[in-house]
Amino acid sequence: MTEDLALARRVPPYVLIAGPEGVLAERGLAETLDQLRVTSPDLEVIRLYAGAYESGQLVLHTSPSLFGGAKCVVVHDVDEAPDELQADLLAVLAAPPEPDLTLVVLHKGGQRGKKVLDALRGTGARVVDAPAVKTDRDKADFATHEFRRARRKATAEAVHALVEAVGRDVRELAAACAQLVEDTTGVIDEKVVLTYHGGKVEATGFRVADATMAGDPAEALRLLRHAIAVGVDPVPIVAVLAQQVRQLIKVGTAGRGRSGDIAREVGMAPWQVDRARRTLGGWTADDLAVAVQVLAAADAEVKGGGRDPVYAVERAVLAITARHSRNRTD
Template structure:
């Protein structure tokens, strides 16, 4: 065994905790751990234990020394769903210290269930690998940008933004879209490359409708809106995006001057969103934005069942927004 292999083997401690709700990140953390273990032990035996199907004593049986020896890794899924039997057996394993060739990997999404086990693992020096939730636009932008850096590909900020708008609803889909662009293209990934692959999805999002409406372009906003409706986008999320964009303008307008990064941290947005909001704000007054929010609140109630025609309600609020923009521009 070479020194390099020994070093890799020593990188993985007896206990590993994968903590966080984002499935794709948790899976990658687990896969990387198993890959590291297999460098030193190509014939590594991997045993998976699932909380929902756990039988009392099962873990104790798996952690017992094997007659034939060899490295073993026990992966416990969903500690946050574990009953008392699994939690008690895990505590026993951690307290008794496993065999030298045994690695215990525990996955825990969130919540307080299993806290004693978590505390015991951390107290025993477990390696903690985080899989935090990727929820906000800022989180998704950072995630996509990291995917391209991970693949050693350069992607412009505009390309990342367009990709998040097109496929950012699901993190797995976003990761797959990043991989597709890496595999199928060469050179710098710019916005035009993203539009080539995902142009239909970009146009069918409420983001493009909001961009056009807040820029005062009624014709383009209605065209994009009708396209989105035609491909099956529900009016409810379109109104939600419109309201979100208007609220972002209010936040950035109230934040005053300062660096985009600093303001982004203060108001919970991504720096590119702050830059976009600043560009858009030149066509707005505080009064106009307040009027838009009132119109959006009414439209939200209508598309959620309070009105007879949700599509007409969205069209009406889009026109109301563009009229406010024109009123300020003309004034």
């Protein structure tokens, strides 16, 4: 028996895809349907949506068909389900499962539809998680997993650069990973990523923050002006600067230990801990305290408290780089 055939026969009558990340939810649904089609190439797929649901539809579509054949009923957005849909789902789940029928329920999160989720889990439904991918650490983990799924190795620096370039949107990040896998061979390193996405990387606030925290005012200003020229808003640039300062403070006060242990303790990725440790050599606690104050003032100015947001960021960059040890004469 092939692996796919074994997987198809193990798909239970009920499947729950839970979580807000659309890319992961869509992938979980597609993989479930692919597994069912291994043994049922003519699988009938019926999709129902909470926002357009009419009472009785689910019961109708989950009833035995006169013509037979495998059927999969997919119910989208159960977290938005009206009472009628929830009642129909509970009724279907309370009855014995129909042969050749698979019911797939998608729920993005929240309390609405909780009774349906509890009932599904009570039946032993397969649960496919689609957790939110929000933080830089989440996105780095996501990209790393994408490369592993494709049986490709990518360095931590490459993943970091890719998240900087396209990390705002998880769907775009997934597409970028797929492109690199398709178009390249061997280990995917930072040089490969920069070949494909160098312009985007340079235009991000991350590069501005890296140069600032390295104490390089000329490079930081060059990158800042490039980012502004291509349309990057000053607000997220200040936010990234503040994030990096906070990371330095977290790692600096965490003490010694393995990067992985410190990362779990402070809520960062191991590569972020390593980067912060390398950067900390140019900073004292007093310097970082000044940087926090400078960025708090810049944040207020770029959000409407000042006349010129771009000038506010430039002034903050110069004030912070001036505190770096290599730029100090005292």
